[in-house]
Each structure stands twice: as C-alpha cells, then as structure tokens.
Amino acid sequence: MSIIVLLGLQVANLILWSASSIQTRASVAAAALSLVDVLAMASLLYAEHRYSMQPSALLTIYLSVTILFDVANIRSLFGRDNGHAVAIVVVGVVVIKSVLLALEEVPKPAVGVAGASKESTRGLWNRSVFWWLNSMFLSGFRNVLQIGDLSSIDDAFASDALLAKLHRAWKKGRSDGSLVPDTRMLLTCP
Amino acid sequence: MVALVLAPRCASLPHARVEVQIRLTPNSPSFIHCTQETGHESPRSSQLPFIASPRLADQFTTHNMNASDDDFGPQLEGSFDFTLLFEQTVLSILPSALLLLSSPWRIASLVSKRTARIKAGLLLWTKLVSPHPSTGVIVAWPCPVARTVARTVT
Numbered sequence: 056m057s058i059i060v061l062l063g064l065q066v067a068n069l070i071l072w073s074a075s076s077i078q079t080r081a082s083v084a085a086a087a088l089s090l091v092d093v094l095a096m097a098s099l100l101y102a103e104h105r106y107s108m109q110p111s112a113l114l115t116i117y118l119s120v121t122i123l124f125d126v127a128n129i130r131s132l133f134g135r136d137n138g139h140a141v142a143i144v145v146v147g148v149v150v151i152k153s154v155l156l157a158l159e160e161v162p163k164p165a166v167g168v169a170g171a172s173k174e175s176t177r178g179l180w181n182r183s184v185f186w187w188l189n190s191m192f193l194s195g196f197r198n199v200l201q202i203g204d205l206s207s208i209d210d211a212f213a214s215d216a217l218l219a220k221l222h223r224a225w226k227k228g229r230s231d232g233s234l235v236p237d238t239r240m241l242l243t244c245p
Numbered sequence: 246m247v248a249l250v251l252a253p254r255c256a257s258l259p260h261a262r263v264e265v266q267i268r269l270t271p272n273s274p275s276f277i278h279c280t281q282e283t284g285h286e287s288p289r290s291s292q293l294p295f296i297a298s299p300r301l302a303d304q305f306t307t308h309n310m311n312a313s314d315d316d317f318g319p320q321l322e323g324s325f326d327f328t329l330l331f332e333q334t335v336l337s338i339l340p341s342a343l344l345l346l347s348s349p350w351r352i353a354s355l356v357s358k359r360t361a362r363i364k365a366g367l368l369l370w371t372k373l374v375s376p377h378p379s380t381g382v383i384v385a386w387p388c389p390v391a392r393t394v395a396r397t398v399t
Contacts, residue, residue, distance in 0.1 A: 057371060057372050057373055057374060058372065058373050058374070059373065059374050077314060077329065079314055079315045079328075079329050079330040079333060080315060080330060081330055081333040081334050081338065082329070082333055084333075084338060085333035085334070085337040085338050085341070088337070088338055088341040088342065088345070089337060089341055091341075091345065092341040092344055092345060095344055095345050095348045096344070096348075097373060098348065098352060099344075099348045099351060099352060100369075100372055100373065101369070101373070102351075102352040102355045102356060103351075103355060104363060104365070104368070104369045104372070105362065105363055105365060105369075106355040106356060106358070106359050106360065106361060106362070106363070107355055107360060107361060107363075108360065108361045108363075113344075113347065113348070113351055117340060117343075117344050120340055121337075121340050124332075124336035124337065124340065127327065127332065127336060128332050128336060128337070130326070131321075131326050131327055131329060131332060132329075134324075134326060135314070135329075155372065158368070158371060158372050159372075161368060163363050163368060164363075164364070164366055164368065
C-alpha cells in the first residue's frame, strides 16, 4: 500500500494515455513525468525518513497539492467520452497518495533522541493546526498541570540557544560594550 | 442542410438515388453520386464534385471533444471545466517538474547534515513497499539512488 503501488498505477496511466483517443499534445509527457516523479518521491521519502526527525514538509506539500489537482483531473476525465479508464487509474493514484500523506503524518519512532520536543517530530498538517497540543490540553483538563507535564520546547525557540548567540555577538561587538545595538542586530538578522 | 444543397443539382434526374461523400480535410474534393434507376437499362450515374465549406467541416468536427481539449484554455469552451491540455501542463507537469528539480537539493542537504539517524523500521517499509518487510528487496534501490544523487550534487 505505498510507493510501489503508485509506481504501477503511473505505468498503467502512461500506457493508457499513449493509446488514448483523447490524447493532447501534453498527455504522454505529463504521464511520463508523473512516472519519473514516483522515483524522485521514493528517494526523497527514504532520505527524509532516515536523516530527519521531522516528517517531510516538501513531500507533504507536494502530496496535498497534487491530490487536489488530481481530483480536478478525475472530474474532467469522467466528463469525456473515452476518459473513464484513465479516470479510474487516477482515482487509484489519489487513494494511494492519501495513504502516503497519512503515513507521512505519523511521527517516526525516534531512537536515541531523548528530550526532543513533540513539535519537532510532528508532520506539517499536525503542526499547522497545532494538533500536537491536544494531549497537553487533555491532561490539563483532567489534572492540574505541573512543570513536568509540559514537553520540552522546540530548539529554535529555546532561550539557551539565543543566549549563546547573544553572548557571541556581544563579545565581538563594539568596544563601548553597549547591549542595545547588539541585541537589535541579533534579533533583526539572526 | 445537405439535402438543400443537393436538391437543385439533382433536379434533372427523377427517381435518383443520391449518395454524398464528404471529405472533411481542407480543400479535398467531396462528391455527390447521383444514380438513376431506369428499369432494365444499366443505371445512369453522374458525379458532382464540390469542396465542402470549412463551416460544414467545423460542424462535423466539434462533436469530437479532442478539438477543444487540445487548446490551452484554461476553460473548456462552453462548459464548467478545464481543458485537458491545461490540466496536464499546469496541474500535472508543473508540480512534477518542481518536485523533480527540488528533491536532489533536499536529499543532498539531508544527507550532508545528518541531523538524525532513524532506523529503517516498519513505518518506512510500509511507505515504500508493504507492511511486510520481506518484500523489501524489490525496493532496496532508493538507498543507492539517494546516495548517488547526493554525491553528484554536492
């Protein structure tokens, strides 16, 4: 239920288009490019899965946008006289892409990364609707929240990193030792 | 409409059987065959060549949807829909090309930074092949492909 099925569907799509009676100038090119795209997606998916804590934003955006576009394509194809066979294949493509999109939202089993914030391991859609906060809200609804109940903050927002940066900026800053220009420099162009 | 065209031409032939052969390619002659049945004699027939007017040809070809689907559009003429050419270029080729162009850079930056090493577990195999890792051999190729791409880009 995944990339390999998508590959098969795109091969079927290319074959159907190359023999279709409703072919346009771009049909075969679009189908061939979609097929090559599956290979790029597989490579990207593998690299993102192995080397990044966060689920892939690039894949999520691509999948979300193309699912929308494919649905428009399905509607048009069902309106054509000889487009039904291709339309059914594209329906399959949309189903598989939705499964991939859902799988991409599943947080990876992070091995050996203790203390990572929840936010940094969640998918793009999860973060854009702040879904990862729900478990905290739920525990706050049931009990009184303690400091220990809160998960650690994302590295980018942690004050430790900012303090270290400010220290560096201050050290190599002007000789008058004024804090304000250095702070302004640091915050405006980090 | 064809009958109206024929009526004056075949008026001189009573009891005529009329066959019309219209060629829709531009400027190729079409023919009207008029055959007159006259009892025992062999049928008298005559051919009247004419060039089908472009407007006549248009009326025949618009029944074939391809004609307007091959326009860029974006709207399919006379209906609430995009043309297929627009969908295939803007809604399919464009995002595909963007992903194809951006994925090598993304893979290269991921491989060079290595901010994390996640085990290739059940989740990855589910995404790539199937929930059962024994079929993983088929799809072991993304691993070398990703490395080669990373090496050539960096």
